[in-house]
Amino acid sequence: MGAKKILMIVGDFVEDYEVMVPYQCLLAVGHEVDAVCPDKTSGDSVATAIHDFEGDQTYTEKPGHRFALNKTFADVNVENYDALVIPGGRAPEYLRLNADVIAMVQHFSSANKPIAAICHGAQLLAAANVIKGKNVSAYPACSPEVTLAGGTYADIEVTEAATDGNLVTAPAWPAHPTWIAQFLAVLGTQITHN
Secondary structure: OOOOEEEEEOOOOEEHHHHHHHHHHHHHOOOEEEEEOOOOOOOOEEEEEEEEOOOOOOOEEEEEEEEEOOOOHHHOOHHHOOEEEEOOEOHHHHHOOOHHHHHHHHHHHHOOOOEEEEOOHHHHHHHOOOOOOOEEOOOHHHHHHHHHOOOEEOOOOOOOOEEEOOEEEEOOHHHHHHHHHHHHHHHOOOOOOO
16 A cells, blocks of 8 residues: 545634544554645644533534644645545534635545545535535534535444545544544555554
């Protein structure tokens, strides 16, 4: 397996686990990951939020860690990347208003490059109009957006993930073991145990 160059688009109040865990896992298996945010530069950070499921009708939100960016958004050339990761949280809600972000997502889709999105990341996929005819998981509150964008909402357990071609999606961070494993398979990553 050759190492892949992966773009991760984040923003303020990205979900803490949904940015930290995939970022660290992808680095751990040898991939290169550039984390970027519009209007921010390498060395800046974004605020994160921890979303938890505590028996209420929706998730709760608490302050998370700061997440450091390692690439300047304005310097990104999407042609140089093999894959895209879109974490969830509240960031996709406002990132989808940025025309440059939308164009980046559309590039990965039209070039048939692997895309992994989790939780509210589906908001960005829907806004970029790249999920028509696709089976897409997301946080359940995002299911209307998936359907309105022409996708089929994958109503799966919170610990599961859905793969449709080069698109890997999941409902929330409890799906990390499945979501990351499916994304690694789409990337062609092979891990062996001795």
